[in-house]
Amino acid sequence: MKRYETGQLRNIGLIGHGGCGKTTLTEAMVYAVGATTRMGRVEEGNTLSDHDPEEIKRQISVNTSVIPCEWRDTKINIVDTPGYADFVGEVVSALRAVDCVLTVVCSVSGVEVGTESTFKLAERQNLPQMAVINKMDRENADFYKVLGRMREVFGNRISAVQLPIGSQSSFTGVVDLIEGKAYKFEGKSVKETDIPNDMASAVEEHRSRLIEIAAEYDDEVLMKYLEGEELTVDEIRAGVKDGVLNRRIVPVLCCAASTGVGIPTLLDFVAAYCPSPDKVVEVKGLKPGTDEEVTFPVSAGAPFSALVFKTMADPYVGKLSMFKVLSGTLKSDSTVQNVNKRVDERVGQVFLTFGKEQIAVSEVVAGDIAAVAKLGETVTGDTLGDKANPIQLPAIDFPKPKLTLAAYPLSKGDEDKIASGLSRLAEEDPTVSIDRNSETRELLISGMGELHVEIVKARLKKKFGADIELRAPKVPYRETIRAKAQAEGKHKKQTGGRGQYGHVILEMEPLADKEFEFVDKIFGGAVPKNYIPAVEKGAIETLAEGPYAGFPMVNVRVTLLDGSYHAVDSSEMAFKIATSLAIKKALETARPVLLEPVMYVEVRVPEAYMGDIMGDMNKKRGRILGMEPDGGYQVVKAIAPLAEMYRYAIDLRSMTQGRGDFTMEFRDYEEVPAQIAEKVIEEAKKQRES
Secondary structure, eight states: OOOOOGGGEEEEEEEOSTTSSHHHHHHHHHHHTTSOSSOOOGGGTOOSSOOSHHHHHHTSOOSOEEEEEEETTEEEEEEEOOOSGGGHHHHHHHHTTOSEEEEEEETTTBSOHHHHHHHHHHHHTTOOEEEEEEOTTSTTOOHHHHHHHHHHHHOTTEEESEEEESOGGGOOEEEETTTTEEEEEETTEEEEEOOOGGGHHHHHHHHHHHHHHHGGGOHHHHHHHHTTOOOOHHHHHHHHHHHHHTTSOEEEEEOBTTTTBTHHHHHHHHHHHSOOGGGSOOEEEEOTTSSOEEEEOSSTTSOOEEEEEEEEEETTTEEEEEEEEEESEEESSEEEEETTTTEEEEEOOEEEEETTEEEEESEEETTOEEEEEOOSSOOTTOEEEBTTBOOBOOOOOOOOOOEEEEEEESSTTOHHHHHHHHHHHHHHOTTOEEEEETTTTEEEEEESSHHHHHHHHHHHHHHHOOOEEEEOOOOOOEEEESSOEEEEEEEEEOOSSSOEEEEEEEEEEEOSSOSEEEEEOOOTTSSOGGGHHHHHHHHHHHHTSOTTTSOOBOSEEEEEEEEEOOTTTBOHHHHHHHHHHHHHHHTTTSOEEEEEEEEEEEEEEEGGGHHHHHHHHHHTTOEEEEEEEETTEEEEEEEEEHHHHTTHHHHHHHHHTTOOEEEEEEEEEEEOOHHHHHHHHHHHHHHHHO
16 A cells, blocks of 8 residues: 555544444445455455454444555545444544544435434544445435434435436436536446436425525625526535534435445545544644643644554454544654553554554655554553653543343353453453452453443453353442340350450441441440450451351441450450350341442433333432433433332333433442341342352
């Protein structure tokens, strides 16, 4: 692949709902430019983008792939992203590497939930947008219906720049509204033709709409348009290019990726109208360790800076760090600084990724996307830079995991292998988190959804040879008391020789603002001071397992009131045992109860789903605290028991067709209702016995 300057680069991200044809569109584009001799098919598992075993098995994209291709003296980096909601983290990171997005919409299904969510993600990143209505060869394809729906959902910036000639099996070409020309496709060949007579009114309507938006880029051109003069093709081109860059227009094209119809004209449009990286005015970041803003121009001659947007484990070359050069030039066999960690990283061979293959290059310039292997300290979101002129780029804001499951080894002795393997996988994917719950002693895997966690499990087995079973996590219940109680504990034992003697009188009472407090009220040395710590330690150890189900006891004050000792037979151990006896006796009348963790939840859903959400929250023993509007959505604020919320990510997706989102954080512990407490206690007893 020849060397391209920054102005010749185009980085375009393919986003959209799962199944809209992004991977097939990538294949069609790469085939059209002649980079491959045969188009791969998702069904056959031989596409460039989906080469991971899990992608081939499930026939969906799981990873972001970067496929570079050359078209009319332009290098286009096609960034193919997953459409399934569980892998939204891949989309979030990919959007930091592209300069424009292409929203792919199915001509049959139209605007789906994934279309909306990814379009809005690109909006929040202030990225220029284009769209293509794909699968125009399918039965029931309807370009105009989908275009109208896109306008309803995304606003009047949506404007067709192409219209389809024919539809479904008769889809054979497109009308270019900018150039005022029609093109027919036969295989890879494109032939200019006359605009069909029956399309005259549609062409006039949509071209007028396009010109109206395009004319706004320049006051003189706008005046010319308002006075009824005809705009030249050059003026329309300039208006569309400016409109895309400044996000005044989202141009809509059409194609059928599986047959190749519309692909060359789509590539032409991307090359002509997708902004090159140097259209970004400057790279902005901070001087490391300060709040001082630093800016670099987007040029090959500026100080080097790059953002690592993806980390992956390649079976042949090891850990791969994929990055976008934002300024300067990176050469193979050089040293750069990891600005976040302030350590030097040795860069070996720099290469471009082409599916699972790598293309070695001597250097990459500002705006290009490349990869390097075996960086020791660098992870996703880190900045690589010039040690003499460092800049720290904003981190990637990944969504927090929504679903947590417990991992149990299927083979004894695999615990260490599982823990280290999961840590490596979490390093690859920042939307995966691994935690060990000290109370339940479970290893917890958190991800964006059930499929996401299942794929983590599959990768753990394939890459690290460790198999696990996924279960619902145990709830970290606790126990407390509701009444004050007093009891005496005496441990006296004579064994011939030195005996054992410890004697305490304790009081237990509920405590509101602390987990545990110990109070010493001994006067006159009834219990010597050197044994007081043993009494406190005995209380802590005894309260570690409550009387009901063995869960830790909290919110308890233990007061040492009185006791006695023996000059020879008393010991720390004797007083610990006496304390334990006293606490167990006191618990018989202190009204112990079971507590459960309660979470604060914020659920953001379209208003149409409010009834379902509130009804479901009531079924989950939740309490609604309030609601507030948020741009066509409602944010429901509630508290609910953790025991009912472990699978909420799955439930919410089902109730809202994927349009709802939620955040959840620990609030406090509350008493478990009696009928539920009985079941929990019974289950805990069975587990302890087994």
